Amino acid sequence: MDERKQQVIQRTHDMLYRYYCKNDVQYIVDQMDEDIVWLGTGEQEFAWGREKVSGIFQAFAGQVPLCNITDEDYKVLEMGAGCFLCSGRLWISTDPSTGISLRVHQRVTLGFRETDQGLRCCHIHISNPYQEMMDDDVGFPTHMAQQSYEYLQEQVEQKRREAEQEMEFYQRLSYSDPLTGMFNRNRLNKKMDEWFQNRSTQLGVAYFDLNGLKEVNDQLGHSAGDTLLCRTATHLRKVFLGKAYRTGGDEFMVLEETGDEMTFRSSVALVEKAMKEDGISCAVGISWRDSGADISEQFEEADQRMYQNKNDFYSAAGKNRRKRS
Numbered sequence: 001m002d003e004r005k006q007q008v009i010q011r012t013h014d015m016l017y018r019y020y021c022k023n024d025v026q027y028i029v030d031q032m033d034e035d036i037v038w039l040g041t042g043e044q045e046f047a048w049g050r051e052k053v054s055g056i057f058q059a060f061a062g063q064v065p066l067c068n069i070t071d072e073d074y075k076v077l078e079m080g081a082g083c084f085l086c087s088g089r090l091w092i093s094t095d096p097s098t099g100i101s102l103r104v105h106q107r108v109t110l111g112f113r114e115t116d117q118g119l120r121c122c123h124i125h126i127s128n129p130y131q132e133m134m135d136d137d138v139g140f141p142t143h144m145a146q147q148s149y150e151y152l153q154e155q156v157e158q159k160r161r162e163a164e165q166e167m168e169f170y171q172r173l174s175y176s177d178p179l180t181g182m183f184n185r186n187r188l189n190k191k192m193d194e195w196f197q198n199r200s201t202q203l204g205v206a207y208f209d210l211n212g213l214k215e216v217n218d219q220l221g222h223s224a225g226d227t228l229l230c231r232t233a234t235h236l237r238k239v240f241l242g243k244a245y246r247t248g249g250d251e252f253m254v255l256e257e258t259g260d261e262m263t264f265r266s267s268v269a270l271v272e273k274a275m276k277e278d279g280i281s282c283a284v285g286i287s288w289r290d291s292g293a294d295i296s297e298q299f300e301e302a303d304q305r306m307y308q309n310k311n312d313f314y315s316a317a318g319k320n321r322r323k324r325s
Helices: 003-020 025-030 050-058 149-174 185-197 213-220 222-239 261-277 295-316
Strands: 032-039 046-048 067-080 083-094 103-115 118-127 141-143 203-210 244-246 251-256 282-289
Touching (some): 003 025, 003 067, 003 083, 003 103, 025 032, 032 050, 032 103, 046 050, 067 149, 185 244, 185 251, 185 295, 203 222, 203 261, 203 295, 213 222, 222 244, 222 251, 222 261
Antiparallel strands (some): 032 046, 083 103, 103 118, 203 282, 244 251
């Protein structure tokens, strides 16, 4: 198992241990991402968002009896770049000092994604679907749910739907740039694969590369640079919704498979005009094919034209152009 997956398992263990064995609710809250989904077994079965989910856990502060955790078994899937799903099961037993004799076979699924603050939990699903409550004194089930076949079938279908929703959620995460909310390079690579399978005869490609992002970061701080990137993304989405990608630190790309060249170039010009009015300087390169489209060639063509545009900008400004990475 690679190191990052092991870290995900360790973080899962730590969160469960600190909750059940220490009732350290604040530790759980500190691990949460801003966007987080919680699915539980209590009356409140679903919650979305850090504020709401943390409120649920805060309500249990001081309420969970001292427990011990045994027989942990976890598996980790990397759902996409920086997105992990850790599923497993464990036994949770009340400590003898509590005077309570209960043992629960718990199923858990925790999702994590990489952020600027490291791994953050973005999904929590806790269930014990068969009510496996054990009496430690006699060693056999004392509270087994008497569910009809129809109810069991309903539960199976519900779990299937939940699994599909989880997969869709993590797919969106793996295809989304966490800062701007735009499609990321993973989604662009998938789009390229789709294009090669269903080659369109026409294609427009536009590269956008911010001028001066490094200077903004150096002089005003990275938060100002992040704001600049988000403003840029907003202008691109207004004109090219669902067709724009953030492909690098200060680079964006647009793919257009419909319309005509004049409309495409007019749309690019509209974005440039809106950016200029917003005080954003951006180098742009365009490639269009009415027929015989070749996505690889056009990427390179648009890239070269964008860098020529960037050279012209820095030459006019009397500055040395930054090195091409």
